[in-house]
Structures are given as C-alpha cells and as structure tokens.
Amino acid sequence: xxxxxxxxxxxxxxxxxxxxxxxxxxxxxxxxxxxxxxxxxxxxxxxxxxxxxxxxxxxxxxxxxxxxxxxxxxxxxxxxxxxxxxxxxxxxxxxxxxxxxxxxxxxxxxxxxxxxxxxxxxxxxxxxxxxxxxxxxxxxxxxxxxxxxxxxxxxxxxxxxxxxxxxxxxxxxxxxxxxxxxxxxxxxxx
Numbered sequence: 001x002x003x004x005x006x007x008x009x010x011x012x013x014x015x016x017x018x019x020x021x022x023x024x025x026x027x028x029x030x031x032x033x034x035x036x037x038x039x040x041x042x043x044x045x046x047x048x049x050x051x052x053x054x055x056x057x058x059x060x061x062x063x064x065x066x067x068x069x070x071x072x073x074x075x076x077x078x079x080x081x082x083x084x085x086x087x088x089x090x091x092x093x094x095x096x097x098x099x100x101x102x103x104x105x106x107x108x109x110x111x112x113x114x115x116x117x118x119x120x121x122x123x124x125x126x127x128x129x130x131x132x133x134x135x136x137x138x139x140x141x142x143x144x145x146x147x148x149x150x151x152x153x154x155x156x157x158x159x160x161x162x163x164x165x166x167x168x169x170x171x172x173x174x175x176x177x178x179x180x181x182x183x184x185x186x187x188x189x190x
Contacts, residue, residue, distance in 0.1 A: 013060070060079070061079065062083055105154045126157060127151075129188070146181065153185065
C-alpha cells in the first residue's frame, strides 16, 4: 500500500481569491491573492486561525468549489471539477452510517468500477493497515472517534491518491490518539 507518485501532481494556486455571500447579503472574502505551489512528494501544512481560509483552500484544490478570481492547477491542469488522483479527508468523518466499515472503505473503488470482490479485498487490506482488522462488519456508530478517523483514512487511501488533502483530520481527537494517528499517517507517507 502506498501513495501514487507516478505522475506530476504539483498543486499551484495563482492569485486565488474566494468570496462568499453572507446570510445578510454582504460579501465576505475568505482568501485574497493567494499564491502557493506544492511540489510532488512534499508534505505541506496550511496553518492559521479559525476562519482564515484553510478549508476553503483545500476545497478549491479538490475541485469542490471554484475561486472567485485567480487559478488553481493540479498536475499542471486547471481544476474545473473534482481533481483526479485526489482524496479528501474532511474535518468530520463522512462515513455513511447505514454501511459497515468494510462497505464504507470499499465505496471509492466501487464507484471507479473496480470489481466488488477486488474492492472488498483491498478494503480489508487497508483496514488492516490502519489497525482495524476485525472491525469490518461494525457500523460507524459502534466505533470510537479515533476508530472512525482510521476508517476515513483507509477510505481516503484505498484509491492510492497522488494528493491527500486533510482538513484538520485529527482535530477532535484526544492528544494520545492524535499523536498515534499522526505517526501512522507519517509512516504510511514515508
């Protein structure tokens, strides 16, 4: 199991501005003239106070939203929809509560047309990698917060992304679990 490093997936933001309309109808500028380049293989952290545009930056790179001005490129191509080769791990887990852990992790490959038998075998392997072997038939509500984060990580990594975007993925965890998850992620990346 590894990250896909076969292609150039440089991330480039050039003069990016993102504005939102507030509930009162006012314009709120979340990002203004951001220039950022992340080279393939780099581990980059965007740090700042609440409301400074960290999540907005990640959603623009992922192709979940478009900038108001400027450009976002991934792999030297303009981002005009969900970027190929990118996985996104949200602040709160995005697991489907009615599906088992195994089914949640296997969803990505199944959506990409991978045969069900292969997708389930790969999902089992990723659950083993993140330390959740034996929990395949559990549902998200039957897991601790740290375990749900591990499921989310397995679901993000199963597609072997070239880019893994993580929006405060371990923020809600206790200090010990956060350290364990961070070390596991760094080990997988290494």
